[in-house]
Amino acid sequence: MKNILLFLIILLQTALFGDNNPLYEIRGESSEIDANLTQFLKQWRDNTTKPIEDGNYTNIFLHADITKGKIVALTFDDSPDENNTDKVLDILNHYNVKASFFMIGSPIQDNNATVVKRAFDEGHLVLNHSFTHPHLKTLANDEIIQELNATSEKIESITGHYPLLFRPPYGDVNQQVMNTLNTNGYTTILWSLDSLDWAIKNKDAIIENVINHIQPGDIVLMHSSRANQSSVDALPEIIEKLQQLGYKFERLDEMLGIKAYR
Ligand SMILES: [Zn+2]
Numbered sequence: 002m003k004n005i006l007l008f009l010i011i012l013l014q015t016a017l018f019g020d021n022n023p024l025y026e027i028r029g030e031s032s033e034i035d036a037n038l039t040q041f042l043k044q045w046r047d048n049t050t051k052p053i054e055d056g057n058y059t060n061i062f063l064h065a066d067i068t069k070g071k072i073v074a075l076t077f078d079d080s081p082d083e084n085n086t087d088k089v090l091d092i093l094n095h096y097n098v099k100a101s102f103f104m105i106g107s108p109i110q111d112n113n114a115t116v117v118k119r120a121f122d123e124g125h126l127v128l129n130h131s132f133t134h135p136h137l138k139t140l141a142n143d144e145i146i147q148e149l150n151a152t153s154e155k156i157e158s159i160t161g162h163y164p165l166l167f168r169p170p171y172g173d174v175n176q177q178v179m180n181t182l183n184t185n186g187y188t189t190i191l192w193s194l195d196s197l198d199w200a201i202k203n204k205d206a207i208i209e210n211v212i213n214h215i216q217p218g219d220i221v222l223m224h225s226s227r228a229n230q231s232s233v234d235a236l237p238e239i240i241e242k243l244q245q246l247g248y249k250f251e252r253l254d255e256m257l258g259i260k261a262y263r
Contacts, residue, residue, distance in 0.1 A: 106152030
């Protein structure tokens with residue numbers, strides 16, 4: 002029965018989306034973004050999804066199993082900071098939505114360790130987004146391992162849990178980076194829908210982009226650092242509109258059926 006359902010969904014998606022296989026697609030676009038950036042993004046998306054589709058990158062996720070229905074995971078990168086991370090947590094708390102945070106190690110200091118702990122205590126995942134936010138492709142293997150482990154150790158010292166889910170800064174991976182991540186026990190999480198909140202500073206354009214492109218099983222990329230006031234402003238309406246469309250929110254570990262921590 003489940004196989005027939007899956008077959009029908011794939012058939013429907015093929016009819017709707019033509020040649021593009023939505024299983025290996027990264028969506029999100031806006032007229033607020035200029036032609037050069039749009040072209041750059043298309044190139045990056047093609048270069049990233051192709052090796053996943055071909056099976057060369059393993060242990061990497063763009064989205065959940067689409068047969069699970071209208072489920073979506075909100076993910077927030079680049080925290081912690083002293084301001085917007087708390088605001089995002091306030092909004093999630095208000096709507097009783099659980100989300101996943103990919104935090105950077107080096108900005109975690111005494112003055113914001115409380116928000117790291119708060120995110121964990123309120124039921125969100127606190128995960129690894131490297132120590133200094135570098136382009137991993139430019140680093141040697143031992144430097145990549147240092148970026149990974151220093152961050153997971155710092156997060157563990159605050160939350161008591163050592164993250165095993167990793168999001169590469171800029172989504173920047175190649176075969177060597179993937180091999181290093183896998184050898185060191187990390188699962189790589191990218192996204193299937195980019196809110197583009199890092200490029201668009203207009204809250205309505207962010208909301209429109211997410212709502213117009215959402216699909217079941219999406220992992221939505223958002224940000225919650227000090228530079229992302231527009232993401233904070235867009236979040237309540239994104240949650241409300243997705244709920245009106247019948248979407249439920251899950252953490253990555255629930256949605257993907259994987260372990261978030263060691
Ligand atoms: Zn980032």
